[in-house]
Every structure is written in structure tokens, then in C-alpha cells.
Amino acid sequence: MLTIIEQIKQGQLWDFPGGIHPPEQKTLSSHSKIAEAQLPSELILPLKQHIGAVGDMLVSAGDKVLKGQVLTHADVAMSVPIHAPTSGTIKAVKPHTIAHPSGLSDLCIIIEPDGNDCWGRKTTITDYRHTEPADLIDHIRLHGISGMGGAGFPTGRKLQSGLGKTDVLIINAAECEPYITADDRLMQDNALDVVEGIRILNHILAPKLTIIGIEDNKPEAIEALQRCISKEDGIVIRAIPTKYPSGGEKQLIKVLTGKEVPAKGIPADIGIMMHNVGTTHAIKRAVIDGEPLIQRVVTVTGQTFKQPGNTWALLGTPVNFLLERFGYKADKKLPRVIMGGPMMGFTLPHCDVPITKIANCILAPTRKEISPTNHEMSCIRCTACAEACPVSLLPQQLQWYAKDQDFAKCEEYNLFDCIECGACAYVCPSEIPLVQYYRQAKAEIRLRKQDEINAERAKQRFEAKKARLERDKAERESRFKKAADDRRKEMSSSGGDDAVAAAIARVKAKQAATTNTEAETSKKPAVAAAIARAKAKQAAAQSDTSQESVPDNTEMAKLREERKRQARERKAAKQAESSAVLTEQSASGDAKKNVDPKKAAVAAAIARAKARKAAQASEQTTVDKTQDKPANTATEEDVDPKKAAVAAAVARAKARKAAQASEQTAVQAQDEPANTAAEENVDPKKAAVAAAVARAKARKAAQASEQTAVQAQDEPANTATEENVDPKKAAVAAAVARAKARKAAQASEQTTVDKAQDKPANTATEENVDPKKAAVAAAVTRAKARKAAQQAAKDTQQNSEEN
Structure with a gap:
């Protein structure tokens, strides 16, 4: 029986369930080369452009920065820094609207370019083949490389999870979503850099087989890659059928290897590692050229543009700058700008949103090109969404539970296996925005789990502190007891009294004397004087009584006579x-x-x-x-x-x-x-x-x-x-x-x-x-x-x- 690797080498492909075939519309932007980047009047850099923690800021307002200079720093593996895309001055550090479906604001660094575009210090690795994989991973992390396919997972952390257990390395070049041609043009114009980045990954992971998965609707890109690959590289190019969403991680693994990633698992669990073609290009620029991730290819497309195409865009470039550059003319009845493709993208609240590491497309369609969403209607239970789901979920059940906020049921029906491809919403005759319900439910579940984790962590800290205090108290008491026993033994051996007992007795006597003194001083002067007079009279009476042994009643007799008178x-x-x-x-x-x-x-x-x-x-x-x-x-x-x-x-x-x-x-x-x-x-x-x-x-x-x-x-x-x-x-x-x-x-x-x-x-x-x-x-x-x-x-x- 042939192994999986032998089957792959023989050209065998598999299929995944569901999927759709929407209009591609790729020819609008794939006919011309990638345009060079231009400097806008200001660059807006969100601190968080990836999954994981945000680094600490190293600059403040008014500082001068050079191109490629580090702006944030973090020592954790799940965090990558951001760098200055050009030289200039830090104009401000304040919240600004970011590229997110919520349309919320986040902390951003605003840079005002000086026009000189002066580079700072570059760190390169000339011969990566003689460098340890751990050093290469750390170099990649410090240069801000994260997944550029859409998830934004830190590349360094991903490589660490696959060290020593990666059998198959897959380079995702499918780019299945309509309108987007950024990876296609990158492979056509920079095929050599892409292949060199794949070689660096091969050196780090040492896989048994490396596969480039690419849809068969990109013949020019396939041809450019084949020219740059040699037999010694051990890289196999596989053209797969055009089907949405074949570019999904789990779907592409299923198509190329026939394996399925387990629920709540990652590809490394089955010996597979996947990276986007844009990520491999960024790895090559970071390792060999010493350039951090400060720009990426962005597709600017739609029938509202005079000249749609692809361009290198500096990170932090406002969207409205790109719209003006490519001749955007808004639709009169339905003006809208979408970040991403028509299936997984989201409409921007305004055009002053910056380009980030995961922004690969700016789509501005006309009303006829992409019809507006009508009013949501009730589900008719046609099962079209379940047939189109590439993960074999039950979208209608998940929508009901998400709408009812029954998050336990959502998890029971594997909500987190949903890749949010939008195929279910695309085929829904009731025009129900299913993906929006799923995103909201996922965010709520993550928030609740984080609260539970924080509560459990606080409980553990409290219990640990309580145990530590009790332990310290017990040690202190035992130490005092031991010292007291030692003193008693020493006193008994020397024939003296217990010094501790004597000290306690002296303290008690002093407290009693103090109490009596305070009680006496608290009496009023008049009361004290009366008491003194009474005591004096009693003393005088006692002295008279002691002097007279026999009572004399003469005075009483005289008093009686006086009363009678x-x-x-x-x-x-x-x-x-x-x-x-x-x-x-x-x-x-x-x-x-x-x-x-x-x-x-x-x-x-x-x-x-x-x-x-x-x-x-x-x-x-x-x-x-x-x-x-x-x-x-x-x-x-x-x-x-x-x-x-x-x-x-x-x-x-x-x-x-x-x-x-x-x-x-x-x-x-x-x-x-x-x-x-x-x-x-x-x-x-x-x-x-x-x-x-x-x-x-x-x-x-x-x-x-x-x-x-x-x-x-x-x-x-x-x-x-x-x-x-x-x-x-x-x-x-x-x-x-x-x-x-x-x-x-x-x-x-x-x-x-x-x-x-x-x-x-x-x-x-x-x-x-x-x-x-x-x-x-x-x-x-x-x-x-x-x-x-x-x-x-x-x-x-x-x-x-x-x-």
C-alpha cells in the first residue's frame, strides 16, 4: 500500500464536501504588474495587527524614527513587534478606527513621513543554511512576521509548534476568493523571492515533502514558480480545481493529502504545517535582506475604479489614499468600500481606516456588480446552507442557537470549526447573514471563557497566598515556641526564673497601675473634694470615738430641750x-x-x-x-x-x-x-x-x-x-x-x-x-x-x- 507522500508525488488529489463556484472577477486586477508603494501624508499603525498580545511601546509623540525602526517590543512568543514603514516623526499615539468588522477604535501610532525614506539599521543572515532553526525563528519573530493569509497568527510561534514533527509542508497559493489577485501577482512578479522563502522554511522544519497548492486558474503563476524550482529543492507544485473555499487551511489539507484536521486541533497535530505564499516572501526579505514586515501587496479592485490593480502598500496607509490613487468614483445610489473579498470581507465604516498585515484587498463594487442585502427573512429549511458548508456543519441550527444565545449548544454543534467562509450565506434564499451571527457568538464565548480563566487564576492566586500566609504563620509560631523552650531550658539549667513569665507579669502590673491612675484622674474635682471631706470627717469621728470609751448623751439631751422650746x-x-x-x-x-x-x-x-x-x-x-x-x-x-x-x-x-x-x-x-x-x-x-x-x-x-x-x-x-x-x-x-x-x-x-x-x-x-x-x-x-x-x-x- 502506497503511503500518503507517495500518493501525493504521483499526483493524487482528494476533495472536500460542499463548496460553491461564485463569479471569479479576477481579470479586473491581474492584467498589470504590482505598482510601487507611495508615501501618504500620514501613516496610522495599530498596535495589534495579529493574534496574540500587544507589545510595549518604545516611542512617544514627538520622537524621530527611521524606516524599519522597532516601535513596540515583547518577549512572549505570541506577540510580534511593529516597525516604522518610513522615516518621519511620531505625530500622536491615540485611539483610531481599525480594520475590524466591529468598526471599533484601538490604540494607534500616527507617523508623519519626512519624505526622505531613510532606513535604519538592518540585521541580515547571509547564510541561513548554517544557522540554527531556533535562531532563525527568533529572527523572524523580531522582524514582525505574522500570517498574511487572513488569520494573522505569529509565524515564529507557528514554526516552533512544528519543529521536529512536520512531515508535509504546504504553501497555500490557492487564493480562492473572488476579485483578489494579490498572491497571483506576487508569484508572477517575485517568484524567486517566494521560492527562496520556501527554502528557508524547509531548512527550519526539515519536512519530508513540500507542496505548493495553487488553483488551476493561475497558469502564469504556476509557470513562474516552476522556472525557479530545482530538483534539489524537493518542492512539488500541485494545481487543484477551482472551488471556493479551497484556500481554507483545512480544505486545502484535505484536497492535497486526504487528511482531516481534528475538531479544535491544528495541522501540526497530524504532522502538517501550512504557510501563505505572502508569508514566505516576507520571511525571505527578513532573513536575507534584513527588512521587517512594513509593506504588503494589496488588490484594489471593483468597477468603481478607473484603473484597478495591485500595489505595494506601506502598513498604516489610509484606504482613502489608495482610493484616490486608483481613480475611485463612488456609486451614486449605494457607495460602499469593502476590506477583503466579497465572501469574507466586511464593509468599512469610513475610508480613513489603515492597511494592516492581514489586509489583502480593497473592493469597491457598484450596485449592479454586487447587489445589496435585502431584508432578512425567516428560514425555510431548504438545507442549501448545510449542503454548501465545507466543514459539514448545520448552519441553520447554529444560527438558531446563536440568536437565542444558547452558547453551550453552539459549542456542542462545533461552532468554532466554522471558517466563516460565507458559503452558507451566499446560497441562503432568505438572505440571512449567517456569518454575522457566528462571529458574534464566537466573540461572546471567547469573552466568557476569558472571564472564567481570569476568575480561576485569581482564585488560584488567592489560595496560594492564603496557604503561604498560613505556612509562614506556622513556621513563625514554631520558631517562637522553639526559642521559648530554649530559654526555659537555659533558665532551668542556670537556676534562674523564667524571664518571659516575669516580663508578662510586669506588663500586667503596669497596665493595672495605669488603669487605676486613669480612673482616679478621670473623677471630677468637686467629687474628689467631697470624697476627701467625707474621709476627713470619718477619720475625725474615729479619733473621737477612740478617745472616748463611754458615749456622752449630754448634747442629745440639750438638743431635745431646744426642740421643745x-x-x-x-x-x-x-x-x-x-x-x-x-x-x-x-x-x-x-x-x-x-x-x-x-x-x-x-x-x-x-x-x-x-x-x-x-x-x-x-x-x-x-x-x-x-x-x-x-x-x-x-x-x-x-x-x-x-x-x-x-x-x-x-x-x-x-x-x-x-x-x-x-x-x-x-x-x-x-x-x-x-x-x-x-x-x-x-x-x-x-x-x-x-x-x-x-x-x-x-x-x-x-x-x-x-x-x-x-x-x-x-x-x-x-x-x-x-x-x-x-x-x-x-x-x-x-x-x-x-x-x-x-x-x-x-x-x-x-x-x-x-x-x-x-x-x-x-x-x-x-x-x-x-x-x-x-x-x-x-x-x-x-x-x-x-x-x-x-x-x-x-x-x-x-x-x-x-x-
């Missing part, structure tokens, strides 16, 4: 007040008939003054007795200061109660004459004015006397607190001060009464005042004054008890 005096004062009230009521009854309101007010003030005097007299008597008895007692024997202070406080409270009772009686006596005066035909204005003046002066006198009493009470207390003074004497001094304050208040009130009696007639206002309202206002004012006096008395009592 005060009770008798209060009883007598109440009787006197009740008799005074009866007398005033009878007097007020007589005054209802014919009483002068001025005299009534004066009588009320006199009654209040007498009540105050009586209370003051009783309090003075209490103070005198309190002052005499404790003094005599203090001289005779030691008395408990706490009991003396309690007795003084009780006496003050009783005196205040007697004063309040007398004041209430006086107020009642004042209110009744005022009401009586309001009922009679007496001048109410003068009475109201006189009452108001009397009340105001009484309030001022009460406030002054109260302030004096407070000051008199505070000073002895403070003095007793600051100095070492006998508490009994301090209590007596406080009582005397309060009595003097009461006398001063009484004297001021008496003066007020006298003035009120003399000048009530002169202070009357001339306006008509309602006597009832005046009386009510006077009563409210007196009530407020009494409340204020009571509050002041309570505050005074509290301060005296605290002190």
Missing part, C-alpha cells in the same frame, strides 16, 4: 398670727364700707414687717442660745461636731418655716385690703401703682439680703474647710451671719413700707387701669417672689449641709 415658741407665734388675722379681717370688713386703699396697703405692709420681726426675734433667740451653750460646753468638755452641725441645721430649717408662715399671713392681709379697695369707689390707679412699687422694692431687698446670707454662709464654710477650725464655732458663725442677713432684709422692707406710705399718691399714673387685673398681676408677682425665696433657701440649706 422651739415648739412652744412656734405655737405662740401661730396663736399671735391667728389673732392678727382675725383683727385684719374685722378691719377689712369695716374698710369695705369706707376705707382708704392707701391706708389698707400701708397696714398690710406693716403687718408683714411685724411678722418678719417676730420671726427674726425668735431666730435671734435660737442663735444666741445655740452660740452660748455650745461655747460653754466646748470649754467644759469635748462635744461631737457632727451633732452640733445637725442641731444647727435643724434650727435653721425651723426658722425658715416660721418666716414663710408669717409671710403667707402678711400676703393674705395685703390681698384682702387690695380687693376691698377695688370694690369701693377709690382711685384704683394710685393703689395699683403703690402696690407695684412696694413689691418691686421688696423683691430687690429680698434678693440683696439673700445674696448677703449666701455669702455669709459660704465664707465661714470655706474657711472651715481650708483651715483647721473647730466645726462648732463654724456652725455658730454661720447662724450669726444668717441672722444678720435677715435683719438687713427686715430693715430694707421697713424702709420700703415707709416710702410706700409717704409717696403712693405721687406715683399714681394718669391712665385708667383695671383694678382687678392689677391685683391679679400683683398676686402673681408675689407668688413668683416667694417661690424664688424658697428655692434660694433650699439651695442655701443644701450648701450648708454639704459643707
Whole structure:
């Protein structure tokens, strides 16, 4: 049985399923030689013109560059650099629309040519036959060579994958798509360079057989290649039938070798390597001439051009520059420019799109030449697309799943085996843009897979970091534990204590001391002073108790006698007040008939003054007795200061109660004459004015006397607190001060009464005042004054008890 190589050498060919035969239209551009490249006003170089990663920029805006100078750099195999197509200045580095079906923008380097076209430094390999394949592969990669057939796969990476396992090397020269003649003219005009590039690939890969696959509609190219190939090269030229898409990688391998590339596999998996004829020409220029990939052959065709043909175009040349050069005249009803052929190309959003490494054709057809796409209709299930598919897929099923975004089903039906040749859309009677659905679904699946890869990579990094931290923690703990054990052993061997335990104990003690200090300093000064006074009193009481072994009840007996005496005096004062009230009521009854309101007010003030005097007299008597008895007692024997202070406080409270009772009686006596005066035909204005003046002066006198009493009470207390003074004497001094304050208040009130009696007639206002309202206002004012006096008395009592 003959081997595959023997069958190929004998001229045997195979066929692939499906395929179509659209009009070729190649004679429009294949009749003339390739035109030389011309310099546009600016060159737009996208950073990404191939499959793989983008390199790092080595230039910035404003830099001067030479022809062939490296603009980007990357060390990874799946990335190739780009080079300056001519000498000039970096005008800008910014996003610009690129040659892509999406019409999106990408980062581009814009060069303004200087017209000199000066070359930079070239790196050549004169004798590649004595150079290692790895060095040649690296040289090819650094010169920016990538696949020029349409995929843009980095050539260096592709050669690495086939080292040592390539049996058959195939050069793809089929160029099956209509209108495109770039490879045809390249083989006719530069056949020697193409063959030399094939020889370099043979040296790198060392295949058993090299085949040039070319369609039989290119006889001139076949003849030019045969003239350049010798028997020693081991290169076989095979003319294959013209059928679209015979130029596809998997389809051409099937036609030439009868083998099929497995799903999701590459030709290297079955021992086959394929390169485009344009790529071989670029390899020869890079290795032997030292020129990077800075230009390529582009077909400019269509019936809208006056002179369609092929031209060398510098990478980055705007499409509109080529249109103007070849005499483009847009169709009036349907102007459009397509990058690529009519089957796999895409319409450009505008003509300011640059030429890249994979752009092989600019097609500008008329409306009659290529009819516009009508409205998409529903699928009629005619199976024409399945019969035309060269990969034996089910295009209608894939379109349904892609439209429904059921990407799992799309992968199940081998969506990624689709080469996007457009044969299914070409034969579809419903004019469904099937390839567009497939491209969109592929892009979405790639994006989701990339997200999953990134998530998995992030998860692995997180888990690795977590494991590293735990490992470091365990090592640190074990190291500390070992060091502690070593210290303990050393301390035990030397007979000392554990230094770590002692240090921990010292730290804890220091923290406890700090906490106590902060707690003590956080107390308020007033609270601290009160606590200090309480502690001093407790200490004094304990000292007195220690001195007296037998309790002395003499002081308590004296206090009881004093309370009895005060009770008798209060009883007598109440009787006197009740008799005074009866007398005033009878007097007020007589005054209802014919009483002068001025005299009534004066009588009320006199009654209040007498009540105050009586209370003051009783309090003075209490103070005198309190002052005499404790003094005599203090001289005779030691008395408990706490009991003396309690007795003084009780006496003050009783005196205040007697004063309040007398004041209430006086107020009642004042209110009744005022009401009586309001009922009679007496001048109410003068009475109201006189009452108001009397009340105001009484309030001022009460406030002054109260302030004096407070000051008199505070000073002895403070003095007793600051100095070492006998508490009994301090209590007596406080009582005397309060009595003097009461006398001063009484004297001021008496003066007020006298003035009120003399000048009530002169202070009357001339306006008509309602006597009832005046009386009510006077009563409210007196009530407020009494409340204020009571509050002041309570505050005074509290301060005296605290002190």
C-alpha cells in the first residue's frame, strides 16, 4: 500500500464536501504588474495587527524614527513587534478606527513621513543554511512576521509548534476568493523571492515533502514558480480545481493529502504545517535582506475604479489614499468600500481606516456588480446552507442557537470549526447573514471563557497566598515556641526564673497601675473634694470615738430641750398670727364700707414687717442660745461636731418655716385690703401703682439680703474647710451671719413700707387701669417672689449641709 507522500508525488488529489463556484472577477486586477508603494501624508499603525498580545511601546509623540525602526517590543512568543514603514516623526499615539468588522477604535501610532525614506539599521543572515532553526525563528519573530493569509497568527510561534514533527509542508497559493489577485501577482512578479522563502522554511522544519497548492486558474503563476524550482529543492507544485473555499487551511489539507484536521486541533497535530505564499516572501526579505514586515501587496479592485490593480502598500496607509490613487468614483445610489473579498470581507465604516498585515484587498463594487442585502427573512429549511458548508456543519441550527444565545449548544454543534467562509450565506434564499451571527457568538464565548480563566487564576492566586500566609504563620509560631523552650531550658539549667513569665507579669502590673491612675484622674474635682471631706470627717469621728470609751448623751439631751422650746415658741407665734388675722379681717370688713386703699396697703405692709420681726426675734433667740451653750460646753468638755452641725441645721430649717408662715399671713392681709379697695369707689390707679412699687422694692431687698446670707454662709464654710477650725464655732458663725442677713432684709422692707406710705399718691399714673387685673398681676408677682425665696433657701440649706 502506497503511503500518503507517495500518493501525493504521483499526483493524487482528494476533495472536500460542499463548496460553491461564485463569479471569479479576477481579470479586473491581474492584467498589470504590482505598482510601487507611495508615501501618504500620514501613516496610522495599530498596535495589534495579529493574534496574540500587544507589545510595549518604545516611542512617544514627538520622537524621530527611521524606516524599519522597532516601535513596540515583547518577549512572549505570541506577540510580534511593529516597525516604522518610513522615516518621519511620531505625530500622536491615540485611539483610531481599525480594520475590524466591529468598526471599533484601538490604540494607534500616527507617523508623519519626512519624505526622505531613510532606513535604519538592518540585521541580515547571509547564510541561513548554517544557522540554527531556533535562531532563525527568533529572527523572524523580531522582524514582525505574522500570517498574511487572513488569520494573522505569529509565524515564529507557528514554526516552533512544528519543529521536529512536520512531515508535509504546504504553501497555500490557492487564493480562492473572488476579485483578489494579490498572491497571483506576487508569484508572477517575485517568484524567486517566494521560492527562496520556501527554502528557508524547509531548512527550519526539515519536512519530508513540500507542496505548493495553487488553483488551476493561475497558469502564469504556476509557470513562474516552476522556472525557479530545482530538483534539489524537493518542492512539488500541485494545481487543484477551482472551488471556493479551497484556500481554507483545512480544505486545502484535505484536497492535497486526504487528511482531516481534528475538531479544535491544528495541522501540526497530524504532522502538517501550512504557510501563505505572502508569508514566505516576507520571511525571505527578513532573513536575507534584513527588512521587517512594513509593506504588503494589496488588490484594489471593483468597477468603481478607473484603473484597478495591485500595489505595494506601506502598513498604516489610509484606504482613502489608495482610493484616490486608483481613480475611485463612488456609486451614486449605494457607495460602499469593502476590506477583503466579497465572501469574507466586511464593509468599512469610513475610508480613513489603515492597511494592516492581514489586509489583502480593497473592493469597491457598484450596485449592479454586487447587489445589496435585502431584508432578512425567516428560514425555510431548504438545507442549501448545510449542503454548501465545507466543514459539514448545520448552519441553520447554529444560527438558531446563536440568536437565542444558547452558547453551550453552539459549542456542542462545533461552532468554532466554522471558517466563516460565507458559503452558507451566499446560497441562503432568505438572505440571512449567517456569518454575522457566528462571529458574534464566537466573540461572546471567547469573552466568557476569558472571564472564567481570569476568575480561576485569581482564585488560584488567592489560595496560594492564603496557604503561604498560613505556612509562614506556622513556621513563625514554631520558631517562637522553639526559642521559648530554649530559654526555659537555659533558665532551668542556670537556676534562674523564667524571664518571659516575669516580663508578662510586669506588663500586667503596669497596665493595672495605669488603669487605676486613669480612673482616679478621670473623677471630677468637686467629687474628689467631697470624697476627701467625707474621709476627713470619718477619720475625725474615729479619733473621737477612740478617745472616748463611754458615749456622752449630754448634747442629745440639750438638743431635745431646744426642740421643745422651739415648739412652744412656734405655737405662740401661730396663736399671735391667728389673732392678727382675725383683727385684719374685722378691719377689712369695716374698710369695705369706707376705707382708704392707701391706708389698707400701708397696714398690710406693716403687718408683714411685724411678722418678719417676730420671726427674726425668735431666730435671734435660737442663735444666741445655740452660740452660748455650745461655747460653754466646748470649754467644759469635748462635744461631737457632727451633732452640733445637725442641731444647727435643724434650727435653721425651723426658722425658715416660721418666716414663710408669717409671710403667707402678711400676703393674705395685703390681698384682702387690695380687693376691698377695688370694690369701693377709690382711685384704683394710685393703689395699683403703690402696690407695684412696694413689691418691686421688696423683691430687690429680698434678693440683696439673700445674696448677703449666701455669702455669709459660704465664707465661714470655706474657711472651715481650708483651715483647721473647730466645726462648732463654724456652725455658730454661720447662724450669726444668717441672722444678720435677715435683719438687713427686715430693715430694707421697713424702709420700703415707709416710702410706700409717704409717696403712693405721687406715683399714681394718669391712665385708667383695671383694678382687678392689677391685683391679679400683683398676686402673681408675689407668688413668683416667694417661690424664688424658697428655692434660694433650699439651695442655701443644701450648701450648708454639704459643707
